[in-house]
Amino acid sequence: MTSKKNEKYHMILQGALKVFAENGYHRSQVSKIAKAAGVADGTIYLYFKRKEDILIRLFQEKLGELVGKFHASVEGTSGAVEALRTVCSIHFSELESNPELAYVTQIELRQSDLELRKEIGSALKPYIVLIENILEQGIREQTFRSDLNVKLVRNLIFGAMDEAVTSWLISGRKYSLSEQVEETLEFFLNGVSSRK
Amino acid sequence: MTSKKNEKYHMILQGALKVFAENGYHRSQVSKIAKAAGVADGTIYLYFKRKEDILIRLFQEKLGELVGKFHASVEGTSGAVEALRTVCSIHFSELESNPELAYVTQIELRQSDLELRKEIGSALKPYIVLIENILEQGIREQTFRSDLNVKLVRNLIFGAMDEAVTSWLISGRKYSLSEQVEETLEFFLNGVSSRK
Amino acid sequence: MTSKKNEKYHMILQGALKVFAENGYHRSQVSKIAKAAGVADGTIYLYFKRKEDILIRLFQEKLGELVGKFHASVEGTSGAVEALRTVCSIHFSELESNPELAYVTQIELRQSDLELRKEIGSALKPYIVLIENILEQGIREQTFRSDLNVKLVRNLIFGAMDEAVTSWLISGRKYSLSEQVEETLEFFLNGVSSRK
Amino acid sequence: MTSKKNEKYHMILQGALKVFAENGYHRSQVSKIAKAAGVADGTIYLYFKRKEDILIRLFQEKLGELVGKFHASVEGTSGAVEALRTVCSIHFSELESNPELAYVTQIELRQSDLELRKEIGSALKPYIVLIENILEQGIREQTFRSDLNVKLVRNLIFGAMDEAVTSWLISGRKYSLSEQVEETLEFFLNGVSSRK
DNA sequence: CATGAATGAGCGTTCATTCAT
DNA sequence: GATGAATGAACGCTCATTCAT
Structure with missing residues (x-):
């Protein structure tokens, strides 16, 4: 049973990996990462302090x-x-x-x-x-x-x-x-x- | 023979080296480089296409x-x-x-x-x-x-x-x-x- | 006779008074008021229409x-x-x-x-x-x-x-x-x- | 001769007065003030440190x-x-x-x-x-x-x-x-x- | 050539509010 | 009723670049 709790956390990391690789860190808007992860922009900030933290x-x-x-x-x-x-x-x-x-x-x-x-x-x-x-x-x-x-x-x-x-x-x-x-x-x- | 023509060019590079080292690239505003080089902001764009070019x-x-x-x-x-x-x-x-x-x-x-x-x-x-x-x-x-x-x-x-x-x-x-x-x-x- | 029903209502008002006084209205997030009142964020909206209503x-x-x-x-x-x-x-x-x-x-x-x-x-x-x-x-x-x-x-x-x-x-x-x-x-x- | 230099400064104040009166401070976006003043958003920050300063x-x-x-x-x-x-x-x-x-x-x-x-x-x-x-x-x-x-x-x-x-x-x-x-x-x- | 005032696109982050549990 | 994770609209501010002088 994969902990349901960390599901979003890993989805965001997964999305970030994809978006960073495609666009580079500085061209990867938080909203783009959110979309790739399938979550709302604000959700990211429930799991990460700021954009840099994701990296x-x-x-x-x-x-x-x-x-x-x-x-x-x-x-x-x-x-x-x-x-x-x-x-x-x-x-x-x-x-x-x-x-x-x-x-x-x-x-x-x-x-x-x-x-x-x-x-x-x-x-x-x-x-x-x-x-x-x-x-x-x-x-x-x-x-x-x-x-x-x-x-x-x-x-x-x-x-x-x-x-x-x-x-x-x-x-x-x-x-x-x-x-x-x-x-x-x-x-x-x-x-x-x-x-x- | 250093041509007079390139004087400002080198002053800008010199200023940029100092400013980049002190603040890092992303925190080095073009205006800061201009000030360190002793030229106007706009002058930089007579010698360099973009900020990145300076680097x-x-x-x-x-x-x-x-x-x-x-x-x-x-x-x-x-x-x-x-x-x-x-x-x-x-x-x-x-x-x-x-x-x-x-x-x-x-x-x-x-x-x-x-x-x-x-x-x-x-x-x-x-x-x-x-x-x-x-x-x-x-x-x-x-x-x-x-x-x-x-x-x-x-x-x-x-x-x-x-x-x-x-x-x-x-x-x-x-x-x-x-x-x-x-x-x-x-x-x-x-x-x-x-x-x- | 304080009705049990209004217990939370008054706890929220009490918490809000404290939080408003400490932080000022605009810096008083609803979540901060909820915490001070000892209730969940969402509970506040069972008793108040909007944040302004609390004030x-x-x-x-x-x-x-x-x-x-x-x-x-x-x-x-x-x-x-x-x-x-x-x-x-x-x-x-x-x-x-x-x-x-x-x-x-x-x-x-x-x-x-x-x-x-x-x-x-x-x-x-x-x-x-x-x-x-x-x-x-x-x-x-x-x-x-x-x-x-x-x-x-x-x-x-x-x-x-x-x-x-x-x-x-x-x-x-x-x-x-x-x-x-x-x-x-x-x-x-x-x-x-x-x-x- | 009205000092040309402060022209924009007063235009911004003028625009702000109008916009604040119409919408209230918190509903007056900086961009709305800029538009009312006939300047670009960024121009405001050449004359004022932050939005509050205008007020x-x-x-x-x-x-x-x-x-x-x-x-x-x-x-x-x-x-x-x-x-x-x-x-x-x-x-x-x-x-x-x-x-x-x-x-x-x-x-x-x-x-x-x-x-x-x-x-x-x-x-x-x-x-x-x-x-x-x-x-x-x-x-x-x-x-x-x-x-x-x-x-x-x-x-x-x-x-x-x-x-x-x-x-x-x-x-x-x-x-x-x-x-x-x-x-x-x-x-x-x-x-x-x-x-x- | 040189200037520097003006521009305005661009974005990270907050937080009131909702709603599935 | 109660919860709190999730939402996403909203916005102040920065700064690379331009261009009239």
Whole structure:
């Protein structure tokens, strides 16, 4: 039994995802979101404090689902390398299979000022920490270098994946993103140098 | 030779940089920019088509300078590794020493829709190509792996540096960005794996 | 005998008096009144047609009580002068001892359009008539001038008292209102001229 | 030469007076005022901070004119009695001959919260002081009682005149207001008591 | 070229009122 | 009768852009 109580809440988020993806945040009037969600304009304000809140909550909700999937999948992996592959694989495939979400996270979510960016940052924290944990696990396993600056490298890895997604999106999604998982992983593991 | 003709043009860009950094793009009214630049509101429209144009041209102008510096510096380098170090070093140090510019490129510039993002992308192209060239040079030198997907890896490298800058900025610039050049480079060259 | 049936009606009026006094009519949302009254929003509409009705009925109810007190007290007075003193005394002391009511009658009740003003006027009628009757009584007693324009003078007297209350209220209730009864009465009886 | 610069300012005030009188403050949309003034909506905000400001400034402007007339007329009067007659006469006749203004001052201006009431009060101050000065003059001349509480009596006088105007207005202006000047003055000077 | 007063489209948000439960 | 979630009309205000001077 889906809680009747949150029905409208999710309808609004669903509508917002669609409208944001189609028009971009700033061109998405609240009334347009309401119509897409099948509710009255005012109803939105029973569930969200202001328009910006919809964007934040949408992100948190979706990111929560993603982090959940990561955790579920990573648990079944044997080592840090495998875990990192899983993270990259899910990151790419989830966004690839959900272009609307990809659009919102990669483009629209950036359309916000410093204040909002910080909120987004904190919502992103569990994901960043997940990567950090994998790095530390790898170090303990001696699979990864012990002199890694994990705080820096986790950011480099996240930034690299993030840019890969954005580029794929801006290109018009002309190629397969998930097929790049192995090459991306290879870069994370071994960098660009040729083995001597 | 700075032509008298373009004096106001640059004053406006200068004012815009200051105002964008202080208030963010959406809170930067054209009249505020005009005041900072010491011109009348209407004058801005003699040099720029729309408000958005100011942002784009600002970015192009500044990025052009940066790419110029890269080229100048990279020319004097002996190998691909050294070239990559130079790129990363300039990328970090330029933005570190110019927080206003950093703020605009990392935060404000993202506040734009797909249309603008594409324009930014094309302005960014020469820089991306620069990185790509270095990768190809490294492959020719046999310093880098020959099986590199250069289109992908250049993006990963750019994305990683970009995220490093944004994180530093959002943290409140509490640590030194340029001191992370070596560790970042080490990651680019060798990844996270421990050498066996 | 307070009928059970009207319990909620009075709770709403009570809540409204409190909320109006605290926030002013326009900033008193119906939901706020409902909460103060301990009923649901919709319940209010079982007892009142519109929000404005609450204001009117509140006024009528309170004014009715006041006029009742006037009549009760005036009945026991011997002459017109004494009756006028009683009216002024009750007018000042009742509002002084009930600042919430004073606030609503002197400030909030004025926030209404011509339509409402007329309704208020008719609710006020019995009070104005009371003053008129006292004037006529005084004329019969030959205590008051026989050439008085009673319709005009009753208004002047009411307006003077009304302004005295409003001034006291706007001053922040920094002085005693009821201590001004004698001086006010002196003015009503003898005006400003020195006796020759 | 009427200053061209303030042309729009006065057009807006003029339009507002008309619209307020016709519809009441709360039913007077800014766009309606703009249309009546023959300017664009936005233009209003070049001259007024917010809608409420229009009401305040309108009042101040008109009251200033009135106080000016009082001063000009009072100067030519010989004694306090004559001065008081002039004040009452101008008060009644100005509002009688300008029903729109009367409506706004007596009805619409009261539709405001405590904050605004205080601003109105301070705009009204010079007028109240004018009455106070006349009272003091009368005391010096020994025309008025020396034991007058001038702060109280000036309010009583103002309140009495104010109510006289409001009653006349609410009655539908069915009788002549200025014809009541003498009777009103008689009340101010000698009260209601019959001379013994 | 430069100005800056004027424009007016555009939109987030509130809140009195309704009505299915 | 009582509830309170849902409604949606209504509007003040902002600000990018224009254009007469």
